[in-house]
Amino acid sequence: MDNQQPTGEECTAATDVSISQERRMVALECTYEIEVLNNTLRDLGESMRGSNVSPEELSRMWLVIRGATARLEDLNCVVMSVLDEDDDIDNLSRRVRGTRRGAARATHNAH
Numbered sequence: 001m002d003n004q005q006p007t008g009e010e011c012t013a014a015t016d017v018s019i020s021q022e023r024r025m026v027a028l029e030c031t032y033e034i035e036v037l038n039n040t041l042r043d044l045g046e047s048m049r050g051s052n053v054s055p056e057e058l059s060r061m062w063l064v065i066r067g068a069t070a071r072l073e074d075l076n077c078v079v080m081s082v083l084d085e086d087d088d089i090d091n092l093s094r095r096v097r098g099t100r101r102g103a104a105r106a107t108h109n110a111h
Helices: 021-048 055-084 089-097 103-110
Strands: none
Touching (some): 021 055, 021 089, 055 089
């Protein structure tokens, strides 16, 4: 098996990818949340720089970082699934929003 790096020619020969509006919105929500989490982690790191942080505060920050990185990993998987179309939109939406696609509409319309 040949493991050579692509030359770029392969990339220009690729076809356009068509993504449904629903899949596109899920991916956009993921990228927005990834950006917010990234900025939050950066700010947290900056707040720790040169300060006398108590062990309790360090423990709290560690939990925040651990939770944020787990969420970043999940969001990254969702974006990859959106692009590869290897999961249904209801599952992807639930992973991003915590609800099924259209669940909020159905609840709203019932009232």
